[in-house]
Amino acid sequence: xxxxxxxxxxxxxxxxxxxxxxxxxxxxxxxxxxxxxxxxxxxxxxxxxxxxxxxxxxxxxxxxxxxxxxxxxxxxxxxxxxxxxxxxxxxxxxxxxxxxxxxxxxxxxxxxxxxxxxxxxxxxxxxxxxxx
Numbered sequence: 001x002x003x004x005x006x007x008x009x010x011x012x013x014x015x016x017x018x019x020x021x022x023x024x025x026x027x028x029x030x031x032x033x034x035x036x037x038x039x040x041x042x043x044x045x046x047x048x049x050x051x052x053x054x055x056x057x058x059x060x061x062x063x064x065x066x067x068x069x070x071x072x073x074x075x076x077x078x079x080x081x082x083x084x085x086x087x088x089x090x091x092x093x094x095x096x097x098x099x100x101x102x103x104x105x106x107x108x109x110x111x112x113x114x115x116x117x118x119x120x121x122x123x124x125x126x127x128x129x130x131x132x
Contacts (some may be wrong), residue, residue, distance in 0.1 A: 099131045 096128055
């Protein structure tokens, strides 16, 4: 026969405990060695350049003050008098000069033919001829 038997199994509980462990680091410290080294230093030449700087002067300028003054100005009265001045006019008068000329008149033969023409009265005005 098979008999069943119940057995109580105890439960196990694990409790972890953190324990700090010191960490050891190894650091390598370098050794410093000093070695002499020959270095050539170039020669430096300084060339100066002269720059003229203008001189600034301080000049004291006097202050000008304006003062009002009362001045009496005498009143001058002008009395005008009208004087008539005769005006002289200049007129240019032309000079008339008569010159005689000899003119040859060609001989013309007139043939008269009587034609009745109504008569009109003509007046002749003398003409002055100037020869220069």
